Amino acid sequence: MKKIKSILPRAAMLLLVFTVVCGLLYTLAVTGIAQVFFPHQANGSIIEVDGKRYGSELLGQQYTDEGHMWGRIMKLDVSTYRDEEGRALLYASPSNLSPASEEYEQLVAQRVKKLRAADPERGDEPIPVDLVTCSGSGLDPHISPAAAEYQVPRVARATGRSEDEVRRIVKDCTDGRFLGLFGEERVNVLEVNLRLDGIL
Amino acid sequence: MGTIVQYILYLAVLVALAIPLGGYIAKVMKGEKTFLSRLLTPCERAVYKVMRVDPGEQMGWKRYAASVLLFSGISLAVLFLLQLLQGVLPGNPQNLPGVGWHLSFNTAVSFVTNTNWQSYTGESTLSYLTQALGLTVQNFLSAAVGIAVLFALIRGLIQVKKEGLGSFWVDMTRITVHILLPLNLVLAICLVAGGVIQNLKPAQTVSLLEPVAVSAEGEILEGADIDLESGAVTLNGRAVEGAQIVTEQFVPMGPAASQVAIKQSGTNGGGFMGVNSAHPLENPNPFTNLLEMISLLLIPAALCFTFGRCLKNKKQGVAIFLAMFLCLVTALAVVAVNEQMATPQLAQSGAVDLSAVQQAGGNMEGKESRFGIATSSTWAVFTTAASNGSVNAMHDSFTPLGGMVPMLLMQLGEVIFGGTGCGLYGMLAFAILAVFIAGLMVGRTPEFLGKKIEPFEMKWAVVVCLATPVAILVGSGIAAALPQVAESLGNTGAHGFSEVLYAFSSAGGNNGSAFAGLNANTVFLNLSLGLVMLFARFVPIVGTLAIAGSLAQKKRLAVTAGTLSTTNGMFVFLLIFVVLLVGALSFFPALALGPIAEFFGAIA
Numbered sequence: 001m002k003k004i005k006s007i008l009p010r011a012a013m014l015l016l017v018f019t020v021v022c023g024l025l026y027t028l029a030v031t032g033i034a035q036v037f038f039p040h041q042a043n044g045s046i047i048e049v050d051g052k053r054y055g056s057e058l059l060g061q062q063y064t065d066e067g068h069m070w071g072r073i074m075k076l077d078v079s080t081y082r083d084e085e086g087r088a089l090l091y092a093s094p095s096n097l098s099p100a101s102e103e104y105e106q107l108v109a110q111r112v113k114k115l116r117a118a119d120p121e122r123g124d125e126p127i128p129v130d131l132v133t134c135s136g137s138g139l140d141p142h143i144s145p146a147a148a149e150y151q152v153p154r155v156a157r158a159t160g161r162s163e164d165e166v167r168r169i170v171k172d173c174t175d176g177r178f179l180g181l182f183g184e185e186r187v188n189v190l191e192v193n194l195r196l197d198g199i200l
Numbered sequence: 201m202g203t204i205v206q207y208i209l210y211l212a213v214l215v216a217l218a219i220p221l222g223g224y225i226a227k228v229m230k231g232e233k234t235f236l237s238r239l240l241t242p243c244e245r246a247v248y249k250v251m252r253v254d255p256g257e258q259m260g261w262k263r264y265a266a267s268v269l270l271f272s273g274i275s276l277a278v279l280f281l282l283q284l285l286q287g288v289l290p291g292n293p294q295n296l297p298g299v300g301w302h303l304s305f306n307t308a309v310s311f312v313t314n315t316n317w318q319s320y321t322g323e324s325t326l327s328y329l330t331q332a333l334g335l336t337v338q339n340f341l342s343a344a345v346g347i348a349v350l351f352a353l354i355r356g357l358i359q360v361k362k363e364g365l366g367s368f369w370v371d372m373t374r375i376t377v378h379i380l381l382p383l384n385l386v387l388a389i390c391l392v393a394g395g396v397i398q399n400l401k402p403a404q405t406v407s408l409l410e411p412v413a414v415s416a417e418g419e420i421l422e423g424a425d426i427d428l429e430s431g432a433v434t435l436n437g438r439a440v441e442g443a444q445i446v447t448e449q450f451v452p453m454g455p456a457a458s459q460v461a462i463k464q465s466g467t468n469g470g471g472f473m474g475v476n477s478a479h480p481l482e483n484p485n486p487f488t489n490l491l492e493m494i495s496l497l498l499i500p501a502a503l504c505f506t507f508g509r510c511l512k513n514k515k516q517g518v519a520i521f522l523a524m525f526l527c528l529v530t531a532l533a534v535v536a537v538n539e540q541m542a543t544p545q546l547a548q549s550g551a552v553d554l555s556a557v558q559q560a561g562g563n564m565e566g567k568e569s570r571f572g573i574a575t576s577s578t579w580a581v582f583t584t585a586a587s588n589g590s591v592n593a594m595h596d597s598f599t600p601l602g603g604m605v606p607m608l609l610m611q612l613g614e615v616i617f618g619g620t621g622c623g624l625y626g627m628l629a630f631a632i633l634a635v636f637i638a639g640l641m642v643g644r645t646p647e648f649l650g651k652k653i654e655p656f657e658m659k660w661a662v663v664v665c666l667a668t669p670v671a672i673l674v675g676s677g678i679a680a681a682l683p684q685v686a687e688s689l690g691n692t693g694a695h696g697f698s699e700v701l702y703a704f705s706s707a708g709g710n711n712g713s714a715f716a717g718l719n720a721n722t723v724f725l726n727l728s729l730g731l732v733m734l735f736a737r738f739v740p741i742v743g744t745l746a747i748a749g750s751l752a753q754k755k756r757l758a759v760t761a762g763t764l765s766t767t768n769g770m771f772v773f774l775l776i777f778v779v780l781l782v783g784a785l786s787f788f789p790a791l792a793l794g795p796i797a798e799f800f801g802a803i804a
Binding site: 010014019024027029044052056059060062064072080081089096097098099102108112126128136138177178182185186190 | 202205206209210247250251252253263266267270271273274275278324332333334336337340341369372373376380381384385388389392393394395396397398399400401403404405406407408409410412414418420422423444446448449450451453455457458459461462473474475478479480481484485486487489490542543544545546548550551552553554557558559560561562563564565566567568569570571572575576591592593594596597598599600690691692693695715716717798799801802
């Protein structure tokens, strides 16, 4: 009992000291530095054109227009978040489905069918896997260059642009691997679509 | 080709950084001067002054253990209350209500035990105050506790005929001030530069390029025509009554980078966002991913080298590192191959392109385009080898065998690097078991690093080694027998059982990653997983300190020709063998019902 009495106040003190140091000072120091030196990144990399906020370059949206590049499959969520006036806001979550079940097989078959119908130019060519799978965050803003190339003829047809023009836009919105080594090459879908719409 | 280079480079960067950091940590433990001393030692002394602690204090094992337990107990209580009361506290721009009692209990246990299992979804449940003063603080301190216990064990091995294992207060202060704070300050700022958010603003909204129509029942209306001016929604030529048009997207905000840095480097793993480091605002690109992924395994790997240096026996540190590293590489190979091959269900008889040309290819379900297969597989293995548990892809959507390996890594007791400190002290308990078995085979009294291993140490070593398997098997056994747990499952059949087994493996390994299809936010799962986490964390801590206390009092035996070497290839092999023996035999039957059954079902 005496032992506990001598330990307890020190344990509480240790927690208090480091709550102030690691919780408060550390968090505020990083926030301060971030806001001064990296305000764009620290505030969500939001794309703003003429005062209108057209999404974050880091958050995927769902596109179904034929004249837009399509992204990863999204499991949309319109029930969790609302704005101050109570209107529903869009968010998304991962599927968490096993890729080895029969239900999954049927789900992918439907997606293949839908893409084949939308992209008749591609005929029976295999569809890049990014276009028929849900991402890890549910909000993946990117697709692979193969997935973008697959859609080029459709987008060109629907927007009246030439395929080369669409390819040029895709290329402008493509990020390479870090140092040419790490991660994967990828196309930012929102940026492509903003350019297709003439906003960016 | 590029993919294989990526795997090799990830491993190379890890080793290249772990060796110097290991040396630095050894200096900190012994209180020697480092290149940061001039700046940090005055801060360290100030903490002692405020706490009225004598930096020269020596604690016996019981006092050290009591300090750990009481400190963790207070932390648990404070974090529990902080969540319950967040609704009336400041630092809550989203005006979130207080967290319910069982979820608060689960999250408090989870962060104090360095597990960081997420029953909660950060952006919709926790206020910034809770995230910063509660979770971030415990991310630091629970990591420091693990390292402190390891330091005590190392002192037990070094000391000859003494009682003292050092002071818990001094160890905690030094670890936090000299190691964790500087490392994470740099890391957090690099993460922000790379695009991770860090602010104190409420969540933002942005316009959607294509509005989405939702029926009155909340269902998404695919393919509906939307007239934004009049607000009319028509589907297949018919007007839809009561339909709602969603024109804006939710963009979560908050002080993420500062917490993400320590959740990675402290092998914590509890995300700022619900989907953890798969979220593009928490891990936006391959650069931030490299930082986050290397830092999650950095300290556990470095501690192997710290161990060698402190014992003045670098070869011993390297031997233990190699045993861990070989298991890591093997696990990585299995996951990488399975994820790249994907499944027949995804391949659709060739209609889906799984090749790695101009894309990552393979099983992209639950994986981000910027990470692909190589980076996601490496992360999955790193995070479950270390008891980190953060994810950059959804493990629930891995292939059956690709998802089994992370599960097995946790079931092995989180000793393939494991958590900061706790991984290595767990592995040292297995080393004691290994020398005991070897001693039986050659008919000699077992000894480890010059200390005789006797029944007292053996008993506690067995307790340390078996705490995790017992906790996992009892927990998942009970859960699998309860009908209400079936309602939480996100998948059916063998994969559904895997979700439950994974959850308890994660809690029992103090890992925290999940097959996230499981809805774990129920009274039973929150409480039972909480108890498993407490058991698997504190039983081994007490056992380790008991062993340390007993070893400290022993004399050092001279090395003779008959002494079993614990630094050669034979010992490395023996150590791996014992780890696999305990882990694989305990879990083979359970794995056969889950991922193995699913694998054979899928290829049939």
